[in-house]
Amino acid sequence: MKRIDNVLPATGKMLIGGELRESLSGNWIECMNPATEDYIGKVPSGTEADVASAVKAAEAAQPAWAELSVAQRADHLRRLADALEMRADELLTLEVADTGNSITGMRGDISACIDRLRYFAGLGYELQGHTIPGSADKLSLTLREPYGVVGRIVAFNHPIAMATHGIASPLVAGNSVVLKPSEQCPLSATLLGEIAAQVLPPGVLNIVTGGVEVGSSLVRHPRVKRLSFVGSVRTGMAIQRSAAEVAVKSISLELGGKNPFIAFPDASPDAVAEAAVAGMNFIWQGQSCSSTSRLFVHDAIHDEVVSLIARKVQAIRIGDPFASDTQMGAINSRAHLEKIEQYVKIGKAEGARLVAGGSRPAGQGFERGFWFEPTVFADVRQDMRIAQEEIFGPILSILRWSDIDEVIELANSVEYGLTAAVWTSDIKNALRTAKRLQCGYIWVNGVNTQTRGVPFGGFKNSGTGRERGIEELYSYTEEKSLQIFL
Structure with a gap:
């Protein structure tokens, strides 16, 4: 085409x-x-x-x-x-x-x-x-x-x-x-x-x-x-x-969704980072209800995953939506862009650490239009607004965890329950976690695929x-x- x-x-x-x-x-x-x-x-x-x-x-x-x-x-x-x-x-x-x-x-x-x-x-x-x-x-x-x-x-x-x-x-x-x-x-x-x-x-x-x-x-x-x-x-x-x-x-x-992605300590940091970027739907500027916008990473692999994600996100090609090599286009409207910009200010004010993006792209071609960089916050707590509210934009929040019961409680603590992802090589951990998550569609060691015929929908206010x-x-x-x- x-x-x-x-x-x-x-x-x-x-x-x-x-x-x-x-x-x-x-x-x-x-x-x-x-x-x-x-x-x-x-x-x-x-x-x-x-x-x-x-x-x-x-x-x-x-x-x-x-x-x-x-x-x-x-x-x-x-x-x-x-x-x-x-x-x-x-x-x-x-x-x-x-x-x-x-x-x-x-x-x-x-x-x-x-x-x-x-x-x-x-x-x-x-x-x-x-x-x-x-x-x-x-x-x-x-x-x-x-x-x-x-x-x-x-x-x-x-x-x-x-x-x-x-x-x-x-x-x-x-x-x-x-x-x-x-x-x-x-x-x-x-x-x-x-x-x-x-x-x-x-x-x-x-x-x-x-x-x-x-x-x-x-x-x-x-x-x-x-x-x-x-x-x-x-x-x-x-x-x-x-x-x-x-x-x-x-x-x-x-x-809507404020969807959790839970990475266990036995998961490959590089695979988690790759999946987390894909799961954020940056190809749609994060404008997707199924985006896994809350990434819970275990202490054992947290720092490495954050570093890998920052590098991957900074390498995303933003540009002309009609160009075949563009990996992220423009935000849908001025009003929505302003909402996203406001959430970045909120995240900074609440004490989250900006590790990638956070502003309008620099350079030729971005003077007009509704552009925003793919953005990542680390050191996010679940009580922060950027972890509670659906932004519907290219902002990923990374949270640290060490106790499985606590992370499941945090994952379930929002009003939404649309999608979730669980990453681990232990099938028992995967299934036990998936059963406890209050979400309608859960991926295990995957993100974003929706097989024909599989029902899609949400729990709670999703x-x-x-x-x-x-x-x-x-x-x-x-x-x-x-x-x-x-």
Whole structure:
């Protein structure tokens, strides 16, 4: 895949009822390249009326979509995957320009989301009911039926991947979808809408761009009983409250993380350092909810690991997101950059020791745009804010430990429980630690890999529900019990 220059600037439109539309408000959201601050396009600024129109179209289209056979719905998803693949270069250009993420990382996102469509297309036949043994004069069985209209609200860090992942399972289950992309990076979603308009039946997928008004209207619409949201804990809680005021809804939430990485004394210092850098997702500027941003290193290897990490982080190549050798791009927005800068000040004030990064990169090419160095703090304590709060940026905190019970208590002491990593050559230590960690997804001697079909989701305030496997597909259906008297 390569950059296509004639894609930009882009004028995106919403997809409602199979038609590409502007907003009823006539207003637009302008999009800016985080690496250059240049104008790269615009999308409609949707309203409550646009959401109502999208839900109405989705509701009208859903019964016929649900009446299709599994094979027919799966065929539509495969055709959508093929169409996305044909325009992957355009999607790649929009994603890199709109997010500031490196082209290397975004290539993986695009191929993964296309694969996800095909995966769920093939999973449709697994959506099965059950027969329940009973008396000889009764037959009891269950059916799985779609909710109807599903609302999905996705985050800014992986726009096309989350949008495409987000529609695959509800569609194959027989639902219609109203999708709201992040207003910070909406361009690729409008291209998804353009492609879907040529492949899917009208109204089956609807995409409404906009800000808080669009999200709130979708959450509160009484005909949208099933919702999914990816984003911050604060917004997830607000969605739960707001939705409960108008109807009883099924809501799944993939929220934040302050994820622990526990390195035992028998782990290789070099391997731990390599994994810790990879686990921080510097390729996404640390803007990933699964980043292992709290590294707990045993006393026996602590100093060596800190030294190795500092050298590795200082060698990360920051630069043009479109360059194939770039290892870290730009922060997504000015507001987010300012938040990250503030956390560096907080870390210093609390007594943490800055061992790498901590400022805007020096040199030509970084005068404009939202740039920040990959940053590492050592001598961090768990009571510091940089160890308690999700920064969602390129800041790794390193903590020292010597007692296993204490480190597990510290690892579990935050409100989050999304991912974790455990590094040791002792399988008993690994399994005992993993069982005690209050997290939904744990790697042993690894980081960041997410195998197809393995459920992903968090404990505590990191969310509810599981996605990316058969559990996700079932979550977009309701179970109906049927008893037949013989």
